[in-house]
Amino acid sequence: MVDHRRLGRELELFHADPLSGAGLPIWLPAGAAARHAIEEYVRELERRAGYQHVYSPPLGKRELFERSGHLPYFADDMFPPMKISEDDEFVLRPALCPHHCLVFGARGRSYRELPLRIGELGGMYRSERSGVLGGLSRVRAIWLNDAHNFCTLEQVGAEVAEILELIRTAHAALGVRPAGFRLSLRGPGEKYVGDEQEWNRAENLLREALDAAGQPYVEAAGEAAFYGPKIDIQTQDPAGRESTISTIQLDFDKAARFDLSYMDSNGQARRPVIVHRSLVGSMERLFAYLIEVHEGGFPLWYAPVQLEVLPVGPEQHDVAAAFARTAVEAGLRAELAPDGSLGARVRAAARRRVPYAAVIGAREAAEGQVSLRLRDGRALDPMPAPSALALLTESVAAHSVQLLPAV
Numbered sequence: 001m002v003d004h005r006r007l008g009r010e011l012e013l014f015h016a017d018p019l020s021g022a023g024l025p026i027w028l029p030a031g032a033a034a035r036h037a038i039e040e041y042v043r044e045l046e047r048r049a050g051y052q053h054v055y056s057p058p059l060g061k062r063e064l065f066e067r068s069g070h071l072p073y074f075a076d077d078m079f080p081p082m083k084i085s086e087d088d089e090f091v092l093r094p095a096l097c098p099h100h101c102l103v104f105g106a107r108g109r110s111y112r113e114l115p116l117r118i119g120e121l122g123g124m125y126r127s128e129r130s131g132v133l134g135g136l137s138r139v140r141a142i143w144l145n146d147a148h149n150f151c152t153l154e155q156v157g158a159e160v161a162e163i164l165e166l167i168r169t170a171h172a173a174l175g176v177r178p179a180g181f182r183l184s185l186r187g188p189g190e191k192y193v194g195d196e197q198e199w200n201r202a203e204n205l206l207r208e209a210l211d212a213a214g215q216p217y218v219e220a221a222g223e224a225a226f227y228g229p230k231i232d233i234q235t236q237d238p239a240g241r242e243s244t245i246s247t248i249q250l251d252f253d254k255a256a257r258f259d260l261s262y263m264d265s266n267g268q269a270r271r272p273v274i275v276h277r278s279l280v281g282s283m284e285r286l287f288a289y290l291i292e293v294h295e296g297g298f299p300l301w302y303a304p305v306q307l308e309v310l311p312v313g314p315e316q317h318d319v320a321a322a323f324a325r326t327a328v329e330a331g332l333r334a335e336l337a338p339d340g341s342l343g344a345r346v347r348a349a350a351r352r353r354v355p356y357a358a359v360i361g362a363r364e365a366a367e368g369q370v371s372l373r374l375r376d377g378r379a380l381d382p383m384p385a386p387s388a389l390a391l392l393t394e395s396v397a398a399h400s401v402q403l404l405p406a407v
């Protein structure tokens with residue numbers, strides 16, 4: 001069975017060191033390179049969709065998390081507060097929403113600014129018991145692709161439809177294949193904030209958005225958060241365990257807790273609705289999934305090393321080194337591997353799941369060409385070096401999951 005912990009070790013993606021602590025893995029250069037590519041992609045996808053990104057600290061004053069409701073309701077999942085002095089205590093945050101509420105409240109807001117979409121790939125912490133921790137799937141330090149969309153209730157339907165579309169785009173690029181969509185609604189006998197009418201409206205808006213997207217889903221009564229209904233997008237690991245990668249949650253609670261308001265077109269103060277949403281979840285859980293679903297062989301655009309340059313003999317070393325440099329200049333993650341037999345180097349690159357090897361022998365060197373080999377064993381005819389670079393950079397720019405673009 002494919003296990004991301006074993007592959008993560010073999011491919012040197014991340015390192016779990018007992019001295020660092022359980023659930024606190026270290027991202028090694030290869031894992032960090034892949035993650036960086038995905039972070040940049042997601043940030044750009046969001047920027048084009050009108051998101052504004054912020055940075056906020058992964059810890060804050062105790063009062064912030066009392067106000068947000070996390071300490072009163074969620075303290076069991078948080079690390080204990082750190083006391084600095086008698087009246088100064090700090091808390092490692094378990095979520096980004098409190099800081100994003102402060103962003104909204106940093107100045108007066110007008111209805112013209114809505115929906116206001118505040119995004120961040122931010123750090124947060126959960127005090128998981130050490131028994132449940134393993135690899136990247138359950139961790140204590142989490143980097144979440146998160147955003148909070150502040151909008152009116154009338155805007156929720158369009159907002160959710162657009163988020164579903166962004167999720168679909170991101171999943172296609174990453175090679176995420178969802179196992180199912182779940183619409184979590186109120187259940188009998190539970191306590192919820194917000195009034196009946198708002199809830200009915202919100203639940204219907206989520207249903208309509210899913211229907212309009214032609215997206216099959218199951219309804220789960222009683223699974224809503226106390227502050228609002230949500231859509232969870234589930235994935236399955238090879239052992240059949242489900243986890244949530246992407247989520248869209250409506251919130252009728254936090255805007256009131258932080259007393260957030262905007263001026264409507266009549267100059268009246270109104271409460272926004274908050275949509276918490278994550279397109280791809282936390283980097284940790286996402287990679288646990290991606291490593292397993294791709295069996296370590298990531299698509300070209302986020303492969304840690306995209307191109308291995310292999311001179312056949314020492315006579316081609318300089319030409320190969322120059323080609324590798326040009327590839328790096330063109331934005332590719334390329335390496336030169338000059339030592340050992342050619343067969344051994346091709347096999348080593350394939351074992352490391354490097355998508356492309358560029359072989360340069362005497363004929364290629366003389367004619368300014370390279371011979372590309374794919375990690376799946378396919379070999380392309382020799383082509384001019386610039387054409388080979390164009391083939392790769394175009395595939396990277398298209399965020400394709402296919403190694404070779406269809407012709």
Ligand SMILES: [Zn+2]
Binds near residue numbers: 095276277
């Ligand atoms: Zn949130």
